[in-house]
Amino acid sequence: MRKYAIIVAGGEGRRIGGALPKQFRMLAGFPMLYWSMRAFREEDPSTALILVLHRDFITLWNELSLGIPESQRIPHQIVSGGETRTASVVNGLDLVDDGEQTLVAVHDAARPLVSPEMIARGWDALRDCRGAVPVVAVTDSLRKIDSEGNRAVDRSNYVAVQTPQVFHAKSLKQAYELNPGAVYSDDASALEASGLQVVLFEGSPRNMKVTNPGDLEIAELFINQDKD
Secondary structure (H helix, E strand, C coil): CEEEEEEEECCCCCCCCCCCCHHHCEECCEEHHHHHHHHHHHHCCCCEEEEEECHHHHHHHHHHHHCCCHHHCCCCEEEECCCCHHHHHHHHHCCCCCCCCEEEEEEECCCCCCCHHHHHHHHHHHHHCCEEEEEEECCCCEEEEECCEEEEECHHHCEEECCCEEEEHHHHHHHHHHCCCCCCCCHHHHHHHCCCCCEEEECCCCCCCCCCCCHHHHHHHHHHHHHC
16 A cells, blocks of 8 residues: 655745745744644655645745754655646646555645544545545534525534545546646545545544634644643
């Protein structure tokens, strides 16, 4: 069994503020995207890591990597991102072999708190399916907005989707090849568009997406708690 992890960090991530895209901001002593790499490394050191970076920031990442102690550096490959997240994932998949026993995880670098345990649950979920997606329960009340106004909906019918989403590599590659140029909100949507279904597995409320100012501080708090 061969496993790959594509860590998507190709955006410019400006919403959080500051001069650097969020994936390169320091978080508990390391660039933020390093924490996702570390989680996959801890879950299985044999997993091949692929970073998808905006071409304008590859040099920056190489410079930041030199600041990581040599004993904690993690081997990885780098590929340039595309104009969309979908295009970035496809670029990453070019480095993944499509053998029948090859698995691939696609993870957003903006979720630095992913745990090795959650990653393992994803791999396990692939025993009986071609793709699996981590989800958590929706805790907020929901309302649907349409042309007739808005109305409350039953939140028990919905879940929030996270990453890493995991797949048999051959199936995911074929899904993207069937609809070249299509743009998807996530990789599970591409698999479904090819006629295959995905299963759900347990995500984690801590697997937050760092998006807004203040999220980095929350993420660092969680990391420091784990150190204690």
